[in-house]
Amino acid sequence: MSLQIEVPLHMLQSPAVARSVAELMRALATDPSVARPPRNAGSAPALAPVASAPAARPARTAPVSEAWNRYLAALPEPSRRFLELLEQRGQITVDEAVSLLGLPGPKAMGGLTGAMRRWAPKKGVELPFMAITDNQRRRAWVWTGIRA
Numbered sequence: 555m556s557l558q559i560e561v562p563l564h565m566l567q568s569p570a571v572a573r574s575v576a577e578l579m580r581a582l583a584t585d586p587s588v589a590r591p592p593r594n595a596g597s598a599p600a601l602a603p604v605a606s607a608p609a610a611r612p613a614r615t616a617p618v619s620e621a622w623n624r625y626l627a628a629l630p631e632p633s634r635r636f637l638e639l640l641e642q643r644g645q646i647t648v649d650e651a652v653s654l655l656g657l658p659g660p661k662a663m664g665g666l667t668g669a670m671r672r673w674a675p676k677k678g679v680e681l682p683f684m685a686i687t688d689n690q691r692r693r694a695w696v697w698t699g700i701r702a
Contacts, residue, residue, distance in 0.1 A: 573701075619679070625679045632655050632657065633666055636655060636663075636667075639654055640682075640683055640695055640697045644697050646694060647693065648663050648692065648694065649692070651663050651695075667685070682698055683695045683696060
């Protein structure tokens with residue numbers, strides 16, 4: 555049995571909705587009881603926001619935590635630059651990130667974001683972005699904001 559969820563694009567402009575979707579995706583990704591379809595299962599995910607949806611970035615309303623500051627300080631320079639670019643732009647595709655960061659290719663972005671995803675929970679922080687597939691089926695990230 556499965557459940558498909560559709561979120562209207564205009565609702566993804568809300569920082570609260572974007573964060574909630576990100577939390578749901580994170581929970582599904584970390585719950586070992588959730589069966590995942592094979593990587594080559596020809597259908598697109600039920601939840602695929604488009605590039606134009608998240609127009610507004612959440613503003614920082616509270617000071618960031620010490621845990622976040624320690625995590626950020628320990629990141630390699632390309633990872634810090636990626637977070638800065640993403641916060642400034644609100645959204646960035648793999649190709650844009652590779653180009654702007656001067657990386658050798660898309661696999662480098664996978665390594666960069668993968669390492670961040672592995673270490674963030676171990677350091678007690680939530681990453682301030684979520685991965686999406688845009689309307690042209692390109693991988694991208696959307697800034698969801700730093701939580702204190």
